[in-house]
Amino acid sequence: MTDAEDRALLERIATRDRLAFETFFGAHGADVHRFVRDLVRDDGLAEELTSDVMVEVWRGAGRFAGRSRVRTWVFGIAHHKAIDALRRSHVRTIPLDDLADQPSTTAGPEAAALHAADRRQLEAALASLSAEHRAVLELTYVGGFSQKEIAEIVGCPVATVKTRAFYAKGRLRDALGKAELPR
């Protein structure tokens, strides 16, 4: 769905058009659900949060300023809600390794591990990352957002996004390197 289509839907949602809302839910619900699920790693909570995000879209459609893509705005709401939920459940969310503990950037056996990684290993490696690192990986490689957009979604400077994307990948590779390879 293009941004123009999203905007048209939002306009209709602002007029309390339930059909438009259903269409919007159909277009973005699954992506939002996967994103928050990756962040909170809890199916029940992820569903609840997805619902909350969509209710926020319903309520805030009329206030959408249009400065960014609709998708960026929605993911911003989703990120905010997910991080809030994690804070409430006292889970560490802010990566401590943004600026320190630089992992090796050389391609070694870890890189090979990434190639060979099966889904289960990837899952385990992702689970070992902080929510913020998972968020940036998901937004970059699956969501296809730009640095600026991710900065807007997660509410931090562009420079932090770049650093975070860089170290998230390093962390993931390290985690995969430590994981047992399937033989």
Added chain:
Amino acid sequence: MKHDVAELLPFYVNGTLEAPDRARVEAELARCPECSAELDDLRVLAENLRARAQATPPPPQTLLARTFAQLAPEPTLATRLRTAWWSAPARYATAVVLVASVSAGAVAAWHLRESAGHDDRFGAPSSLVYVTRSSAPHAEAAVPAVAAKSGPRTIGAVNASVAQTHRLARTATLELVVRDAEASRTRAADATTALGGVVTALIDEGPPAAGDVHQVHATIEVPAARLDDALDRLAQLGTVQRREIDAEDVDASLVDQDARLRNLRREETALLQLMDKRGSVDEILTVEQKLSEVRGSIEELDAQHQHDLHRVATGTISLTLTEDHPRAAPPNPGPTARIDGAWQNGLRALGETVVAFVSILAWSVAFSPVLLGLAGLTYLAKRGMGRLRPTQG
């Protein structure tokens, strides 16, 4: 590998880098094998993450219904009617384009017909779609769009298809000058019945005062397909002063209502399923409340839907019949009529007197207890006075 370029690589992979950054990355990639290896690494990572995303199960079907249940209650019918079809600018555009294209088509078809000199090849139009308002005194002034069958009359054919694919609610206004309003009214009612229609409203205040013109207003509903037929027949009752047909495209509105109804019914089903699950009293009450809201919305929307469908199925004609001459003053009565009048007046006066007399009698009877009481009191008072007088003397 330069650190700043390494930081840009993820966004080079997802294709969101702006030109200057992209150029920097590509320049670095060209000269640094380590960077190329890192790029390959990131591409594999991206592929893995995307594959994982695709394999992630979607949220359950019930999530939409649960979300709907959290939304504010459905707006009132009035709000929905206001926003249903006229709210979105796109729909204004659709309406304008539709009206413009139909009008242009009609004019083109009319010119085509004119230029062909009413050639017999065109034959008699099988159906006419009146698309412009006619304020001229004759029905012929309404521009007909010829519903064409083939060949050079494609524009007409387009119009015909517009009329067929878009459900239109058509209303007509017909103003006639007639010799006898009452007789024409009866004939109009007969013609309506003959066409399978019905007179839904009638205002006829009867013969007016001297010098006024007798006018009858009627609202007639006929099957939509016979609207033109009905207008032709009614037009024969007198001289046409005004003949107008308005067509409102209710197609978008109907489609919208259809979709909303489907959606609401799905919501209803989902809520019923939720009801089946065991929950706390609070949860059950909440679901019940939502369910009753949804059902209320369904009823309102359904009523509107049926109404719009009825408007599409029925053509409404607002008919005004005006007599062509003012009602003459009644003639001067002759001596016989005057004597007759006097006799009638006398009888009426006598009747009124008798009625007044009987009324007074009935009134007296009704108040007799009060009157008797007063008489008794007066009598007692007099007796008392009579006893007092000798003592004083």
